[in-house]
Every structure is written in structure tokens, then in C-alpha cells.
Amino acid sequence: MHIAILTFDAFNELDSLIALGILNRIKTPGWQVSIASPTPKVKSMNGLTIERHINLSEACEADAVIVGSGMKTREIVADQQIMQQLKLDPSRQLIAAQCSGTLVLAKLGLLNDIPACTDLTTTPWVKEAGINVLNQALYAKGNIATAGGCIASQYLATWVIAKSQGIEAAKDAIHYVAPVGEKELYVDLMIKNIASYL
Amino acid sequence: MHIAILTFDAFNELDSLIALGILNRIKTPGWQVSIASPTPKVKSMNGLTIERHINLSEACEADAVIVGSGMKTREIVADQQIMQQLKLDPSRQLIAAQCSGTLVLAKLGLLNDIPACTDLTTTPWVKEAGINVLNQALYAKGNIATAGGCIASQYLATWVIAKSQGIEAAKDAIHYVAPVGEKELYVDLMIKNIASYL
Numbered sequence: 001m002h003i004a005i006l007t008f009d010a011f012n013e014l015d016s017l018i019a020l021g022i023l024n025r026i027k028t029p030g031w032q033v034s035i036a037s038p039t040p041k042v043k044s045m046n047g048l049t050i051e052r053h054i055n056l057s058e059a060c061e062a063d064a065v066i067v068g069s070g071m072k073t074r075e076i077v078a079d080q081q082i083m084q085q086l087k088l089d090p091s092r093q094l095i096a097a098q099c100s101g102t103l104v105l106a107k108l109g110l111l112n113d114i115p116a117c118t119d120l121t122t123t124p125w126v127k128e129a130g131i132n133v134l135n136q137a138l139y140a141k142g143n144i145a146t147a148g149g150c151i152a153s154q155y156l157a158t159w160v161i162a163k164s165q166g167i168e169a170a171k172d173a174i175h176y177v178a179p180v181g182e183k184e185l186y187v188d189l190m191i192k193n194i195a196s197y198l
Numbered sequence: 199m200h201i202a203i204l205t206f207d208a209f210n211e212l213d214s215l216i217a218l219g220i221l222n223r224i225k226t227p228g229w230q231v232s233i234a235s236p237t238p239k240v241k242s243m244n245g246l247t248i249e250r251h252i253n254l255s256e257a258c259e260a261d262a263v264i265v266g267s268g269m270k271t272r273e274i275v276a277d278q279q280i281m282q283q284l285k286l287d288p289s290r291q292l293i294a295a296q297c298s299g300t301l302v303l304a305k306l307g308l309l310n311d312i313p314a315c316t317d318l319t320t321t322p323w324v325k326e327a328g329i330n331v332l333n334q335a336l337y338a339k340g341n342i343a344t345a346g347g348c349i350a351s352q353y354l355a356t357w358v359i360a361k362s363q364g365i366e367a368a369k370d371a372i373h374y375v376a377p378v379g380e381k382e383l384y385v386d387l388m389i390k391n392i393a394s395y396l
Contacts, residue, residue: 014219014375017246021212021348024244035246046222048215048233049249117378137377150219151352151384152377177212179335179350180315182387186349189380 001028001164003094004036004059005066006086006101007052008076010045014150015098016068022157025173026165034059038082045071056085064094064160067101069150074100074125077107090143094163096156102146106131114141117148140197154186155193162198170194199226199362201292202234202257203264204284204299205250206274208243212348213296214266220355223371224363232257236280243269254283262292262358265299267348272298272323275305288341292361294354300344304329312339315346338395352384353391360396368392 003023007016016035023033036059037052044050059065065088076082086108088095097105102118105111106129115132116139123133137152138145140159147156154174162170171187178186201221205214214233221231234257235250242248257263263286274280284306286293295303300316303309304327313330315337324331335350336343338357345354352372360368369385376384 012219013215017211017215020244020246021210033244046218046231047251048218051247053245119378136379148378149381150375151349152380154349155377177348179353179391180317180346181334182350183347185387193377 001030001064002032002034002062003064003066003160004034004054004062005068006056006059007035007037007042007050007068008070008072009039009042010072011042011068011070012099012150013044013046013048015070015101015153018151018153019066019068019098019157022154022173022177023160025176026161026169028165034062056082060085060087062093064096064164066156066160067097067104069099069101069119073103073122077103083107094143094145094160096145096147096160098147098153098156099150102126102131102148103129105144105146110144111146114144115139116146117152118146119148119150138193138197145197155190158190159194159197162194167191167195167198199228199262200230200232200260201262201264201358202232202252202260203266204254204257204302205233205235205240205248205266206268206270207237207240208269209240210267210297210348211242211244211246213268213299213351216349216351217264217266217296217355220352220371220375221358223374224359224367226363232260254280258283258285260291262294262362264354264358265295265302267297267299267317271301271320275301281305292341292358294343294345294358296345296351296354297348300324300329300346301327303342303344308342309344312342313337314344315350316344317346317348336391336395343395353388356388357392357395360392365389365393365396
């Protein structure tokens, strides 16, 4: 199982890297999590430079693709060179988007008749793209999930884990990363957010 | 206000980078958040390479220092070349440690007679260093705070914000990053964890 996290210039660290950290709690052979970017290096919205693992074309071959968020998503969805590379297919992939990543899925035509979650800033742009935006952390239909609010990336990552490895694996992952003394609370919150979408 | 996040080889992305993302919610002039590492690049426990902003000696001049966590902390505390560079002083700095970062503070002698929080894996090593480990997400005394469990890094970051900018700024920061539909819940959890240590 290969999961690609699409990460663009001016990306939000919380959105791409909370998912990266939680997904890597799975130690099953063949489980691989990659940062995918258009360029070999990308700089975050707060000036953190990271090196990508794979390019966008390799990401499209992954078994699951999470579209991260950032400050330049409206420029990205207007960039035909990037958008034409994003050949995603929910019939063979889990597809997930975090915050402004939802705008990418909307523009790719993947959210037709599917309501979606996003952050408060991106909400008007996603609505303008004709999508019904929900006031909740995560929504999924079939193989497509969207989440809103940076820390909801923990729910998006555990949705990917639960869909592919089962809910117990998702519980173990969130239990490990949750604050000491609040582990049951965080597991319960995760279940509340994803259990009806598996 | 300059905050340095000490980030070593095999670092845990959640611990260093959740703090980075939340601390950067503050837009006050002069507010600066830097990743500090012994080498120009560091690779995380899950194979993510990032570029540091500053070195360890520059980090020691910061107004606040957060010690991140990772898979090699026991090697780091045995590395005299690194440990001798860490001249931290709670009389002039806020000092915070996340998960195995607590072991670094213990070995620097900064936790004498102060109980501490850490993750479940690091607990025996921190106890072995003579520190009383608490079963909770965060504890602080004066200018020194420790936290346990990766996602508790949100509490450590907001403790730094609240100590320097006030509790309202901390509430705003956590409200922004919290999941949609759960923002009040996350603000309440943050207050519950840090309010008695300000």
C-alpha cells in the first residue's frame, strides 16, 4: 500500500505532516508513505523547506492520494501544467483532501454531487466551485474523503488506515500519537469522525 | 520573540512540526520560529528531510527553546559535542520539551525537583535519570514545561504562546488549527491542559 501526500509550494505543515506521521505508525510490509511535489524541494507557508520523495506522476500511481493544503492552492488549481498531471481515479485509489486540498478535488471534478469539508478560509472558493460545504471535520463517500481544520488531518489519515487496514489499526495509530492522559478521548473522537464512512 | 525548536536526526515530525505550525499562527512583529539542528539538513524517523533555519548555538540565544523528540534521543544525550552546545537558562528563556526531548532536559540538569511529562516509550529512561514522570499531557513549573504524546505538542506550543502573548492569543491559535465542528472542544482541552501553568 503506497500513500502519496501531495504537497505544494507554501504548504501547510500541519496538513501534510500530521498525516505523514500518523500514517507511518503502520508497520505492515509494503506500507509506504511519500511526500509528492512538483519540484524536488518545496517550502512551506512558514518557511520550512522539505525534500519530496516522489513527483506528481508517481503519486498518481499510488494506492491512496491525500491532497494537502497551503497558501497557494488557488494558483495551483489555475496551473494547467500541474492540474493535467493529477490523474486520480477513485475506482482504484483512496482519494482524500485536507482543507484547501478540497478545492483541488473540486476542480478535478471528483466531488460532483458529493458534499465536502474544508477550512473556513477555503469555504467560499469551494462553494463557488459548486460544492456543498459541510460544517464538520470529515466527510467521505466511497473512496473519497475530505477534511477541514488543520488538526482534522489526524482523522483523514486514520480514515485511510481504517479503509485499508481496518478500524483496530486506526485506533492503535491514534492511541500512540495522542496526548498522555487523553488517549481514550482521542480514540473516541477519531471513531466519532470516521466510523460512519468505512 | 524568537522560538527555536531543537530537531535532531531521526526526529518525530509531529513533535517538531505541529509546534512549528501552531507557533506561526502568531503574526506579531518580531515573532520568529526556527528549526534548530546540529547539521544543515536532518532526516526524520520516517525519512522526511528538512533544512534547518539555525544551528544549536543560535538556538541557545532564543527567547524560547522547545526540545523536539525522535528515535535517537538516547544517542544525543550521550553525545558530548551536542550536549555541551546546549546552554539553556530558564531565568532568561522559556524552555519546553516534547516526549523524548524531556530526557535532554533531564540530562542537562534542568528538571531537578521538577516532575515531568514524556511519552510512554521514554518514560523508563526519564525515570532512570531520577525524574518523577507524570501520567498527563503537560506539566510546567515557572519557565520550564514538558509534554507527552505527539499531539500534546499543540499544548506545548500554546503554553509558549500563552506565557509570552497571553491566553487569548493561545485560544485564537488553537481555534484556527482545530478541526471544523470541534473548535470549542479543542480550545477547552487546551485551556484544561495549560491554564494552571501560566
